[in-house]
Amino acid sequence: MPEVSVIMSVYNADNYNILVNSVNSILNQSFKDFEFIICDDGSSNKETRKFLKMISDLDPRIKVIGYDQNRGLAYSRNQCINVCRGNYIAFQDDDDISEPNRLEEEVAFLNSHQQYAFVGTIANVFNKDGIWGKFRTPEQPTKKDFLWNSPFLNPSMMFRTSILKKIGGFRVNKETRRAEDYDLFFRLYAKGYKGYNIQTVLFNYRINIENEKNKKYRPMKDRISEAKIRYKGFKMLHLGIGSIPYVVKPVIIGLIPNRIFYTIRKNRYK
Template sequence: MPLVSVIMSVFNVKKYEYLLNSVNSILNQTYKNFEFIICDDGSTDSKTKEYLERISKLDSRIKIIGYKKNHGPGYSRNECIKFSKGKYIAFQDDDDFSKKERLEKEVNFLNKHPEYSFVGTIANVFDKNKIWGTFRLPEKPQKSDFLWNSPFLNPSMMFRADALKAVHGFRVTKETRRAEDYDLFFRLYAKGYKGYNIQEILFNYRIDIENEKHKKYRPMKDRINEAKVRYGGFKVLHLGYRSIPYVIKPIIIGLIPAPIFYEIRKKNIDNEQ
């Protein structure tokens, strides 16, 4: 029986190279007692199925599941969780990659610290050209750390399976479609579960920063939905009136010209390169 279930959601894979590098970063971990469940979230292209067939032949620990209609990453991860057998569940995105010691260090942390129900790490931020910054997060996030953004990097996380199942995994609704990670952490903290961020770079998180200059903003309806998630999350965490400006933060950002927001985002990620 595997101790760890690594889960990944894919939809219309951009590049096989990205997917392969991500999968290999798990297969090459120093920690070996895991299963790897990859869910095809109703991809509409033919190449993704071909890519996953290739991937499935790399290692017997890989299990491919899927369905025909796209439902979003929250639903897809929930399907993976249903199939999982591990005591711990680790996330991995299909275009990022983990340092080889990531799973070992997260398993060791959860084994030694029963007071914590999930653990993540800080990360390098990279694009196709280079590592260009560091994604820093608080070591022991408190409720107030949720005000600006989620204090956890979702694809770097490992959870106790019973904690995830106690909150019924991801909440799949229209309002959480672009904020399902944030919503999950709100609900975990509201139930008394706590998380920790290992202050070591064990993950590489892809943000193609130059593309951000030209990328269209998320539709305003998505920003309004995130504001609803924030309102509900701040309410269950009892953050009071001080949270009101942070509820409307995604709407305000949607009104900022793209070049200005690009500079703000770049500065907010610690650039050490």
């Protein structure tokens, strides 16, 4: 059995180089004892299936699964989790890049810190032009760190498989479709599990910020869904009446004019 199961969800990939670079960042890890499960989340284009067939031939540790109808990231990741055999489960998004020592560092941390159920990292923020910012996360997140945003970078995370399966993986419904990670971390902390963020850049997180100058990266319906997730999550964590302004935060931000929002979002990663 492998020590680590790396999971990736893919939907309508349209750039083979971006996809294969992300895959290779896992295949080229200094830590070698892993399986790599990639789920085709009901892609409607033929290119994705062709790409995944090519990728599956790169390494015997790669296993491609899938289905015909798009179900969303939470459902797709759960399908991967169901077939994982490793003691740990690591996430990887299909357009991001893991540093070569990411898995090694995260495994070493969880092996030596039994009090933590999962671990993540800070990251470089990049696009087609290169690195343009930093994604910072608190080292030892507390419940109050959930108020402004999720205190974890989801695709950089590694979990103890037993715990991830014990809580049932991701919750799948319309409400969590764009906030499945936030919801997952709320439920973990509500059950008494804790996470940690290694304060070393072990991940490269793609944000194409220039696409957001004239268009919000999230529609209002997703912001309303996040507000619902926040309300339930803050209630689970017993954060009290002081959390109410943070419930409506995503809706208020959605009302900010595009250009102003673009500047705020860009400066966040400086």
